[in-house]
Amino acid sequence: MHANYVIEDPLSLDRIRSILTRLEDTIIFSLIERAQFAHNSMIYQRGAFKELLELGFSGSWLEWFLKEIETFHAKARRYTSPDEYPFTASLPAPIIPPIKYPKILYPNNVNVNASILSFYTCAIVPRIALSATLKLGCIKRANGITGDDAHEDDGNYGSAATIDVEVLQAISKRVHYGKFVSESKFIADPAAFIPHIQSRNTDALAALITKPEVEQRLLQRLRKKATLYAQDFASDGEPLKDGSKGKLDVDSVVELYEHYIIPLTRDVEVEYLLQRLEGLSPEEIEKLNTQT
């Protein structure tokens, strides 16, 4: 979130949704970049690099990248922003005073980055990198390199992890924007939510925040965007027939949203609501309940 950017109505649902729409582009283009490299599965395996073990770090290559990058960004006060959430626990304090952001969200500790890291490394990378590994495999086999390594590993561990961090940060921002969506919906009609928050009825809360028509439009838009953005063009700018096949598996992008990003965003909305009344007095809750 920008420090001195004056936001007219920070809880406008249309404005928040426009930010989610813009993040689709960031995520699609980052996935196109990741698809240029092989799966390189060893960068996701804890303990796979003896050099990291010798440094006393027992996590994966990617977790080491996250720790190092997020440590630097934390010192530059990145994680004092209400729309930034780290994957790494126990980061250093900022070296400069935090920015005084407007208090838009209610205090909460919702952070689902562990789930994001898990589904990204286990379900998304193997499919997104598939096009590159198949292409790479052909190249390696043409050079007489055969066996499993012809599909899985191109040695670009630094490039792959650097792009992975960019994808993870974009997905994390998108999913945790669910808090702003949730606050917007709550403040528009607190009385609809309060009884279900008090009774911890997560199914009722999920039903209140879920908008199937919004989700369907998003998935339609996403498929068209991913197909267009992954399109290859001839030197004169003419689109190549079937030009998107080598750059990105479009179905994987749509399924990433349908089966992971959207459900996790809904989870964030519900988890945020469950903390929305914490610390409020009965009088304060009653005031919200009668708010028109």
Ligand SMILES: C=C(O[C@@H]1C=C(C(=O)O)C=C[C@H]1O)C(=O)O
């Ligand atoms: C984000 C929203 O809340 C829910 C989650 C959505 C998503 O993750 O794209 C879309 C619609 C809702 O089901 C919203 O209402 O815009």
